[in-house]
Amino acid sequence: MNELYELTPYLVLAISALASTVAVYLAIIEKDLIKAVLYSAIQSTFYALIFYLLMVPDIVLVYIPVSVGLLPAIIIVAIKKTERYEDVAGIPKSSSITILSLVVAFTFIAGYLLVLSHAITLDVFPSADARVLAKWFLNTTLWWNKMFSAMSPEAVTAIVWDYRGLDTYFETSVMYLAIIGALALARYFEIPKKEYREEVMGMSIIGKTATRIVVPMILVVAISIALHGHLTPGGGFQGGVTAAVTVSLLIFIFSTYFAIRFFKINTAILLRIAGLIGIALSAVITAIIAFSTGQQAYIFQNQPKVIAQIGLPYEVGGNLISGTLFLFNVFEFLAVFMGFAILFLLLSIPEEVIREVIRGEME
Amino acid sequence: MIDAKTYLFMVTYIAIFANIVISLYGIFVRPNIIKKIIALSIFGDCTLIYAILIGFRKIEPYPTIPIMTAQQPSQEYIKEFVSTAVDPLPPALVLTGVVIGLAVMLFLVFLALQVYRVFGTLDIRKIVRMRG
Amino acid sequence: MGLINFALTIMGYTLIGIGAFCQVVAGIGMNRFPNFFVRLHAATIAAIGGSFTPIIGCSLLALSFEELGAIRFFLAGGGFVAAVFLLVLAAVGSHLLAKAAYFSKATVLQPKAVDVLEEDVRIGEVHE
Amino acid sequence: MTVEYYLTFFIPFYLISIIMYVIRALKGPTIPDTVLSIDCLGYALATLLVIFSVYLRSPLIIACAIVLTLWIYALDVYMSKYLEKRELGE
Numbered sequence: 001m002n003e004l005y006e007l008t009p010y011l012v013l014a015i016s017a018l019a020s021t022v023a024v025y026l027a028i029i030e031k032d033l034i035k036a037v038l039y040s041a042i043q044s045t046f047y048a049l050i051f052y053l054l055m056v057p058d059i060v061l062v063y064i065p066v067s068v069g070l071l072p073a074i075i076i077v078a079i080k081k082t083e084r085y086e087d088v089a090g091i092p093k094s095s096s097i098t099i100l101s102l103v104v105a106f107t108f109i110a111g112y113l114l115v116l117s118h119a120i121t122l123d124v125f126p127s128a129d130a131r132v133l134a135k136w137f138l139n140t141t142l143w144w145n146k147m148f149s150a151m152s153p154e155a156v157t158a159i160v161w162d163y164r165g166l167d168t169y170f171e172t173s174v175m176y177l178a179i180i181g182a183l184a185l186a187r188y189f190e191i192p193k194k195e196y197r198e199e200v201m202g203m204s205i206i207g208k209t210a211t212r213i214v215v216p217m218i219l220v221v222a223i224s225i226a227l228h229g230h231l232t233p234g235g236g237f238q239g240g241v242t243a244a245v246t247v248s249l250l251i252f253i254f255s256t257y258f259a260i261r262f263f264k265i266n267t268a269i270l271l272r273i274a275g276l277i278g279i280a281l282s283a284v285i286t287a288i289i290a291f292s293t294g295q296q297a298y299i300f301q302n303q304p305k306v307i308a309q310i311g312l313p314y315e316v317g318g319n320l321i322s323g324t325l326f327l328f329n330v331f332e333f334l335a336v337f338m339g340f341a342i343l344f345l346l347l348s349i350p351e352e353v354i355r356e357v358i359r360g361e362m363e
Numbered sequence: 364m365i366d367a368k369t370y371l372f373m374v375t376y377i378a379i380f381a382n383i384v385i386s387l388y389g390i391f392v393r394p395n396i397i398k399k400i401i402a403l404s405i406f407g408d409c410t411l412i413y414a415i416l417i418g419f420r421k422i423e424p425y426p427t428i429p430i431m432t433a434q435q436p437s438q439e440y441i442k443e444f445v446s447t448a449v450d451p452l453p454p455a456l457v458l459t460g461v462v463i464g465l466a467v468m469l470f471l472v473f474l475a476l477q478v479y480r481v482f483g484t485l486d487i488r489k490i491v492r493m494r495g
Numbered sequence: 496m497g498l499i500n501f502a503l504t505i506m507g508y509t510l511i512g513i514g515a516f517c518q519v520v521a522g523i524g525m526n527r528f529p530n531f532f533v534r535l536h537a538a539t540i541a542a543i544g545g546s547f548t549p550i551i552g553c554s555l556l557a558l559s560f561e562e563l564g565a566i567r568f569f570l571a572g573g574g575f576v577a578a579v580f581l582l583v584l585a586a587v588g589s590h591l592l593a594k595a596a597y598f599s600k601a602t603v604l605q606p607k608a609v610d611v612l613e614e615d616v617r618i619g620e621v622h623e
Numbered sequence: 624m625t626v627e628y629y630l631t632f633f634i635p636f637y638l639i640s641i642i643m644y645v646i647r648a649l650k651g652p653t654i655p656d657t658v659l660s661i662d663c664l665g666y667a668l669a670t671l672l673v674i675f676s677v678y679l680r681s682p683l684i685i686a687c688a689i690v691l692t693l694w695i696y697a698l699d700v701y702m703s704k705y706l707e708k709r710e711l712g713e
Contacts, residue, residue: 005631010371017378028389057684069694110380126421134450153431155451171459178466515636522643546666573685588699595703596655
C-alpha cells in the first residue's frame with residue numbers, strides 16, 4: 001500500500017486533466033471567439049502541467065511558448081482583423097446534449113479498450129518497465145564507448161539531432177515550407193514607411209520601460225536555453241520559440257515601425273536561410289572532413305563509428321559540447337527565431353494596405 | 364493489481380480522450396473557420412499527450428527525467444538512470460511535432476485571413492454557397 | 496545538519512506556508528469581489544504574496560537540500576530568476592490590462608464610489 | 624522523504640486556489656476578468672512547478688517556471704492590445 005503523500009503527483013495529474021476537459025467543453029460551445037481563445041489558453045496551461053508531471057521538461061519548454069503564447073496571439077490578431085462572433089443560426093439547440101452523449105459513448109469505448117489492453121498484456125498501463133529501444137537510447141546517450149554514443153547527457157536532444165537526425169531535418173523543412181506558404185500569400189504586401197514616434201504610438205510609458213528592461217533578459221534566457229541544449233532541458237526549438245516573444249513584445253508594446261529597426265523582413269529571411277544552410281552544413285561536416293582526408297563517413301555522423309573513424313570532438317577544454325549537437329542547436333535557434341519573426345512582422349501589416357493591394361490585383 | 368496510482372492515471376487517460384471527442388465535434392460541426400482552427404489545435408495537443416503517456420513508467424516513488432545530471436557517469440549511475448528514467452523517444456517526436464503544428468496553424472490562419480478578404484465572411488456555409 | 500541549513504529550511508517552509516495562505520485568500524477574493532477593478536487587488540496578492548514569496552522560499556529550501564549535491568544551486572538560481580521576472584512582469588501586466596479595460600469600456604464599473612480618473616479625463620489632464 | 628512529507632501539506636492549498644481561479648475565469652462576466660484570472664492561474668501554476676521540482680528532486684526542470692512567467696505576461700499584452708481601439712501595428 002502506498003503512503004498517501006506519494007499519491008500527490010498522480011492526484012494533480014488527474015485534477016488538471018479533468019479541469020482541462022471543462023475548459024475544452026466551454027471553448028468549443030462558446031459563441032464569442034475571444035472567450036474561446038482564452039478558454040483554450042486555460043486548457044494549454046493545464047496541459048503544460050500534465051507534460052511537466054509526466055517528466056518531459058523539453059516538451060514543456062516548447063509547449064508553453066507555442067500554446068500559451070504564440071498561438072493565442074496569432075488567433076487574437078486574426079479575430080481583430082475579421083469578426084468576433086460566430087454565427088450559430090443553423091446549429092440545433094441540443095448541441096450540448098449531442099456533445100455529452102458523444103463523450104459518454106466514446107469514453108466507454110476508451111475505457112473498454114484500456115481494460116482490454118490490461119487483459120491481453122497482463123500488465124497495467126503505466127508499466128514499470130521500459131521498451132528495449134528506450135533502454136538502448138538511455139544506456140548509450142553518454143557512454144564510455146564513443147562508437148555507439150552521442151556523448152550528450154540529454155537523451156532527448158541526442159535522439160533529435162543524432163540518432164534520428166534525418167527525421168528532424170525533414171520536419172524542419174516542413175516548417176520551412178509552411179512559412180514559405182505564408183510568405184507567398186503575403187507576397188505583395190509591404191510594411192508602410194513611417195517614422196516611429198514615442199509619444200503617439202504604442203502603449204503606456206510603464207509598459208515601454210518595463211519591456212526595455214525585460215527584452216534583453218528574455219534574449220539571455222532564450223540563448224542560454226538554446227546553447228545548453230545538450231546539457232539541460234532545451235535546445236534550438238525551445239530557445240527559438242522563447243526568443244520569438246521579444247519580436248511580438250516589440251510589435252505589440254512599441255509598434256511595427258519600432259520593431260523593423262531591428263528586424264527587417266528581408267534581413268530576417270536572410271538570417272533564416274543562413275540558419276538552414278548551417279543545419280545542412282552541420283549534417284555533412286564530418287563527411288566533408290572525411291572526404292578531404294580520404295576516409296569514409298556517414299551523413300549526420302557525430303562521433304566516430306566502426307568503419308568511419310572521423311568524429312567531432314565531444315569536449316573542448318573540459319566542457320562537454322557533444323560534437324555536432326551544439327552546432328545544430330545554434331543554427332536551429334536562428335532558423336526558428338527568424339521564422340517566427342517574419343510571421344509576426346507579416347501579421348502586423350495594417351489591413352488598409354492589404355485591402356488596397358488586393359483591390360489593385362482584382363482590377 | 365490496480366492500485367490508486369493506476370486508477371488516477373486512468374482518470375487522466377479518459378479525461379483526455381473526452382477532450383479528443385469534444386474537439387472533433389468542434390472541427391466537424393462548428394461553422395466558423397477560426398473556431399475550427401482552435402478545435403484543431405486542441406485536437407493536436409491531445410494526440411501529443413497520448414504520445415507522451417505511452418512513454419511514462421510507474422516507478423516507486425516517481426520516475427525521473429531522461430537527462431543525466433552527471434558529466435562523467437559511472438557504471439552504477441548509468442544503471443540506475445536506465446532503471447528510473449522515462450522513455451526519451453516520444454518527447455523527441457513530440458518536440459518537432461509541436462513546432463511544426465504551430466507553423467501549419469500559422470499557415471491556416473493566413474489562409475483564413477485571405478478567405479475573409481476575398482469572400483467577406485468566415486462562415487463555411489456561406490462560402491460554400493458563394494461558389495460559382 | 497548545520498545551523499545555517501536549519502535556518503534556511505525553516506525560512507523556506509515558512510515562506511511556502513505564507514504563499515499558500517495568500518493564494519487561498521486571493522482565490523476567495525477573486526470569486527467574491529464585485530467588479531474587475533476590485534479584483535485587481537486580489538490579483539496583486541496572488542502575484543506577490545502567493546507566487547513571489549513561495550518561489551523565494553523554494554529557492555532557500557533548495558539551497559539547504561544537500562542530498563541533491565552541487566546541482567541544487569541550479570535549482571536555487573532558477574528559482575530566483577523566475578521570482579525576479581514575476582516581480583517585474585506581474586505588476587506591469589496588470590497595469591496594461593487595467594488601462595486597456597478602463598479606456599475601452601470593455602468592463603462594467605458598477606458598483607463604484609468615486610471615479611477620479613474620469614474627472615481628470617474630462618478636465619484634460621489625462622488623455623488617451 | 625521529509626521534504627515530500629512536508630510539502631504535501633502545502634500543495635492542496637495551491638490546488639484549491641487554482642480551482643477557484645478557473646471558476647472565475649470560466650464564469651467571468653467580461654473579458655478582462657477572464658484574462659486577470661488566467662494571470663493568477665499562471666502565476667499559481669508557476670509556483671506549483673517550482674514546488675514540484677523540489678518535491679520530485681529534479682532540479683533541471685526549473686526552467687519551465689521561468690518560461691511560464693514570461694508568457695503569461697505576453698498574454699496580458701496581447702489582450703490589452705486587442706482591447707485598445709488602435710490598429711495593431713501602432
